[in-house]
Amino acid sequence: MNSARLVEKPLLRVKGLKKIFPVKEGILSKRKGYVYAVDGVSFDIKRGETLGLVGESGCGKTTTGKTILRLIEPTDGSIEFEGVDICTLRSDDMRRLRSKMQIIFQDPYSSLNPRMTVGSIVSEPLDIHKVAKGSDKEERVVSIFKRVGLKTEDMRRYPYQLSGGERQRVGIARAIILSPDLIVGDEPVSALDASIQAQVINLLEDLQEEFHLSYLIISHDLSLIEHMSDRVAVMYLGKLVEIGDSNKLYAFPQHPYTEALLSAVPLPDPTTRREKIILKGDPPSPINPPSGCYFHTRCPYKFDDCKIIEPTLKEVNSGHFVACHLR
């Protein structure tokens, strides 16, 4: 299985992805500077694999997810999906490809049209891509509703009449109805209560197995990312600082930022007392990032080089990359 995986081409290959937003100020919209929201990010996702993308708010993880689907146009870099660089596709080719790559958003309320019944929300992709109509369409929608654990009578209801968990199931049904290969889940359960989170996580995992889906799961929740991911990428100020196999990365974090993140997670076990690494200060502004390693302003192990030389991702173990001068 492992050797087969090595030769297998990745479903998605992202290389040197950049997204730069101009920052404007005042009534004349004078350009004040640039935000490097995503600053040279590269990773692969294999078929059937889950890559977890973790980082704090504003680090660029959501922009990365949206850029991969070209919901935001990248400034630079390439995004290869099944070997095709999607950045070069014209809009109608891109639209056709979209049936293969879907997204689930964080807030299941604002991402569903309040004036459409949830039945028509879920069937709309079938209309847009002209894959089914009439009774065939009806059948597919019914079977998807059942599959994600919604009642078929719910099809006639509006989003406001559903609970948060049910709305997220609608979002999932809409994403999988075209049998995509890749799903980007942007904080797919953070708006839900704990008891409902488990239901939705289990559903996502079951669907992955059933339809052989690849996931890019974006979250700030390290426990969720560990639970769902085969591999994990850690992002800080627009750059990946560490990427590798989930088990190894969680057991032996190599980057000081990953280490601090993991130690900051409160554990629901009062008998384990851990020494916490409490980082000082706030993350720096992405408009005016620090010199050298972006993390040096908060890093407990920084030395002189860190302030001047920017570290690049280096392979420390097979498949485990870290951007740190210590390694």
Added chain:
Amino acid sequence: MLLSLKDLKIYFYTSDGEVRAVDGLSYELKSGETLGLVGESGCGKTVSALSILQLIQQPPGRIIGGKIIFDGDDLLRYTPAQIRKVRGKKISMIFQEPMTSLNPLFTIGNQISEMLRLHEGLSRKDALDRSIEMLRLVHIPSPEKRVHEYPHLLSGGMRQRVMIAIALSCNPKVLIADEPTTALDVTIQAQILDLMLRLKDEMRTSIILITHDLGIIAETAQRVVVIYSGRVMEKGDVERIFRNPSHPYTIGLLNSLPRLHRNKKKRLHEIPGIRPTYSDISTGCRFYPRCPHVMNICKEHEPDLIELEDGQWMRCWLTS
């Protein structure tokens, strides 16, 4: 007992009918402890805490019954003038949204000084000096400069530090913290929790900590109250409840969490169904529609909250 809520009932009257947000809730805060209130959204944990300082808007809310005993008095019977003397002075509160709980039109110094001048009768000058001292206490860098700044210049973590500075400026006996770190990033959350616990010991304040995060409860609280649908399901010592939860709801909650360094790729335990809407509640235990151990009696009669052993309470027919 420093503060106790006894059989508190708070109902809201909305266009959808009567909502029993808090329905016979009792819990106590001991001097010097951190008490965790845990439960899902809408379970009544925040409403019960807001009512301590008479912060429930009436109407649509109405306090139907119960007592909140503090310093030997029932806070619910206080006049507006009386409760104003308690707010911020003896009992303070910090909220989830540090963005919206500071006034954008006043400087930070102004907002801390307001408390000190009102409750402690300090002069403008003395209040400003104390404000700077408070900012230093909560580790705001260059407090002499920050005190003259407006909230929008501060990050989320810094704003929550300012909220803590305001809340603790008059040395209250009780601090109510309602999801104080939910809006913050995990590394900033660790800073704020560390700060709160350190100041609690230094200033001998007791804390009511409201959160949905069982990890935060485990790491900060000594006792915990598990609330479901306006009722206490289980309460007692944190270590005992986390090691040996008794109520099916508590067990379900603890098992449903993805945990760091555990359960990897193992299916999560689900609590089936959704929480009841308030109009669903008729008879029996509030949790029975989702309970894996439901029996006939659960559907007909609601169990009482009974003491299992010293200080450990539970509401479930399984124990009786």
